[in-house]
Amino acid sequence: MAWDHLSINRPHLAYIILGGFTSLFMLVSLFVKEKLYIGEATVATICGVIFGPYAANLFDPNSWGNVDQITLECSRIVLVVQCFAVGVELPKAYMTRHWKSVVYLLIPVMTFGWLVVSVFIWWLIKPLSWLDSLCIAACVTATDPVLASSVVGKGKFAKRIPKHLRDLLSAESGCNDGMAFPFIYLAIYLIHYRPNAGEVFYHWFVFTVLYECVFGAVFGCCVGYAGRRLIKWAEAKNIIDRESFLVFYFTLALFCAGAGSILGKS
Template identity: 65%
Template sequence: MTWDQLSINQPHLSFMILGGFTSLFMLCSSFFKDQLYTNEATFGTLCGIAFGPHGANVINPMSWGNIEQLTLEFSRVVLVIQCFTVGVELPIRYVEKHWKGLLFLLIPVMSFGWLLTSLIIWWMLPSLSWLDSLCISACVTATDPVLANSLVGKGKFSEKVPKRLRDLLSAESGANDGLAFPFIYLALFLLEYRSNTGKAVLDWFLLIVMYECVFGCIYGFTIGYIARQGIKLAEKHNLIDRQSFLVFYFVLALFCAGSARNGGVTCVGCDGLAPQSNLLFLFRDDNSVGKFQQ
């Protein structure tokens, strides 16, 4: 008979594996990143496979409830934090100064990559229709800011990449996660309204392009601007301490992700750009509070 005090349930096992893997990886993080040119995402995936239902079956997320909803929400949290961080860490007024190169990557290059990937998938899986392939390719077209961190983050490998390219890749990886929505939903709408292409295109333009993307950008930029003014006011009257200041962008990203629903990723990306010109040096300065000059 097992002593009740030693019993471990699924949440405890999950915390143990997550904390243990993270601790061990951090001890050797420099070796993995600088010598093996890889990051935590690869080893995190391998760890999940090893302990998951297809490996040792120590933890089984399938038993936690609606696994699709859990995966979606966990992914949203990771992405919104990364996208906001990209917006904050870019050089001051970067998008304003380099919008042409960024726009070229986001529209023609991304569109070409989407179409080319769909053709490869269609060729590899001939049982699928081309619309099915377009839908799948849209899911892999966007550059994940988490994975792009191996190129744009700190390390011996990333230092060999020119800073102008690192900034461009960082901005593109943060923006294209939200802008991948039009590619995904265009294929989905065309699949749903096969007999009425006009309705599919109209719904796609109004609901996805205008509402999800354009309105999401405006909403996120507005929230970011209001937050920037709020921090300036709080700093002016000495109402905010350093600990609260450093975690402010994290909770603001979560607020935008929740309030904007499906357009949360686009919203958070613009939210990070709005306060960028003033918050950039503050997040990098250990003595930031008390130095808000503008």
């Protein structure tokens, strides 16, 4: 009869696995990253494969609802928080002083990488057309700020990289997630509207470049500037406590994620 009191379901197993894995990994994180040369993203992926539906099947995210929507929103939160962290960690006025280096990495280097990767995908996966390969390549062209943290963050690997290169990689990894949208939508519009070049250019330039990228950047700058002024004002008036001060940027990142999604600026 004692077993009747147990409440075992899939979400509870997910909590156990998530909490247990995170706790155990924290205990050996330095050894794994600096002795085994394995990043936390790789270890987390292996853990998910082991306990997920294709191995132990202890929990199945596919049964939780719309898998695409869940994946999209989880990825959105992780990326927006990490990108916000990059902005906070960069030196003051970094983008105004080093914008040429960042632009060089974002436009010519990123475009070249996109084209090269698309050719490899087209060559390896025969059923795909080159336009399909361009669309897939755009998804993997951007440098993920989470994965880049192993190089630009703390640890012995980061110490061997000059400070100016770490800052440049951080800035580039934070910016290029948004810069990947022109590549993705250019391929999508070419697939959807070809051979009408006018429709392709109109939708790509107006909706993607001007609205999502340019307006999105301006919106982000306005929110960041307003947040900085407000936090300084609150600190000067001594009306904000230490805990709220530390978590303010995280909540502001969530606000940006929600506002950007509502406005159609991913």
